[in-house]
Amino acid sequence: MRIVILGAGTWGTALARMLCLAGHDVTLWSALPEEIREMRRTRAHRNLPGMVLPEGICLMEDLAGAIRGREIVVFAVPSVYVRGTAARVKAHLEPGQILADVAKGIEPDTLYTMSEIIEDVLAEEGGCPYPVVALSGPTHAEEVAQDMLTTIVAASRDPQAAATVQRVFSNEFMRVYTNSDVKGVELCGALKNVVALAAGISRGLGYGDNARAALITRGMSEITTLGLRMGCREQTFSGLAGFGDLMVTAFSEHSRNNRCGYLIGSGVEPEEAVRQVGMVVEGIHALAAARTLADRYQVEMPIVEEVDQIIHHGISAQEAVATLMGRALKSEIPANR
Numbered sequence: 001m002r003i004v005i006l007g008a009g010t011w012g013t014a015l016a017r018m019l020c021l022a023g024h025d026v027t028l029w030s031a032l033p034e035e036i037r038e039m040r041r042t043r044a045h046r047n048l049p050g051m052v053l054p055e056g057i058c059l060m061e062d063l064a065g066a067i068r069g070r071e072i073v074v075f076a077v078p079s080v081y082v083r084g085t086a087a088r089v090k091a092h093l094e095p096g097q098i099l100a101d102v103a104k105g106i107e108p109d110t111l112y113t114m115s116e117i118i119e120d121v122l123a124e125e126g127g128c129p130y131p132v133v134a135l136s137g138p139t140h141a142e143e144v145a146q147d148m149l150t151t152i153v154a155a156s157r158d159p160q161a162a163a164t165v166q167r168v169f170s171n172e173f174m175r176v177y178t179n180s181d182v183k184g185v186e187l188c189g190a191l192k193n194v195v196a197l198a199a200g201i202s203r204g205l206g207y208g209d210n211a212r213a214a215l216i217t218r219g220m221s222e223i224t225t226l227g228l229r230m231g232c233r234e235q236t237f238s239g240l241a242g243f244g245d246l247m248v249t250a251f252s253e254h255s256r257n258n259r260c261g262y263l264i265g266s267g268v269e270p271e272e273a274v275r276q277v278g279m280v281v282e283g284i285h286a287l288a289a290a291r292t293l294a295d296r297y298q299v300e301m302p303i304v305e306e307v308d309q310i311i312h313h314g315i316s317a318q319e320a321v322a323t324l325m326g327r328a329l330k331s332e333i334p335a336n337r
């Protein structure tokens, strides 16, 4: 298959390497020409130490040339750049191309998921003429770049496109499952990052595994309740894109959301914590949308709310913990579930 990856960040680069070694014809494009020039020179990536970029990957700055003749176009830029990237590619797309998104997030003002943003930007009369597939799951780029076993979910309303992406991305190291609950898969991918921030904050405060397990479980309960109100399927939340991704994000040293939370819990100001992490911290970008969705669907999301209080309203992590622990006692399972 001829594939172009848009975005030469950590994830885009790890995927480009994996797909190339699996025998596909891969082009990697970046909006930052200096990034491509550096990778051409070093065949390496600054955030993936030890990884060697195979010679077979074509590195390109020219967007039109990168997209021409490709069968799959993968959006691998951070969520804040997905709309802009979709607008840039619009003029160059060709009939029959499948679009895949691997970015995780929700746009704060529209509340669109990443695939919805792409469909919105590319819409013509009668809707978006390209099938869009969201790829999401417990997948750290650092591990994929070292051929460590990984699973992921390909979610699309177009079963044929999902099956194609499933086949192309599956290899001896990666196993892909399909799921038709696109909204549920994308909601999990965006909101688990907020819970991972909370898990990191708890660790930074010196709390242990009990607190982390509680945050993961109660955090997923918040996300599931919201998702069900939005019409998503319950199994998605206990699946790879749900609990699977939340576990890996809240437990792994590779998770930048977890690491950013840890710094904040240790007393570092949120802005400085993001600077120290040095890569996109999607959980912080997802907070505004999570709060708006909670309001709109009338769902209590106390963990999301307290993380937002810490990041955006100057509440200390200790105060947030006191608020969570002091909430009225209740049943674990909501009456309406």
Ligand SMILES: NC(=O)c1ccc[n+]([C@@H]2O[C@H](COP(=O)([O-])OP(=O)(O)OC[C@H]3O[C@@H](n4cnc5c(N)ncnc54)[C@H](O)[C@@H]3O)[C@@H](O)[C@H]2O)c1
Residues within 6 Å of the ligand: 007, 008, 009, 010, 011, 012, 030, 031, 032, 035, 047, 076, 077, 078, 079, 081, 084, 085, 102, 103, 104, 105, 139, 140, 141, 142, 279, 280, 282
């Ligand atoms: N890193 C992972 O392990 C991983 C795994 C699964 C999903 N994701 C998701 O993939 C997305 C990308 O993550 P990442 O880890 O590669 O992030 P990253 O911080 O490594 O990405 C930075 C890259 O974004 C691109 N970029 C920078 N400015 C841009 C601009 N103005 N316009 C377009 N592109 C620009 C550049 O190629 C840059 O290298 C995120 O939504 C993330 O949640 C990441």
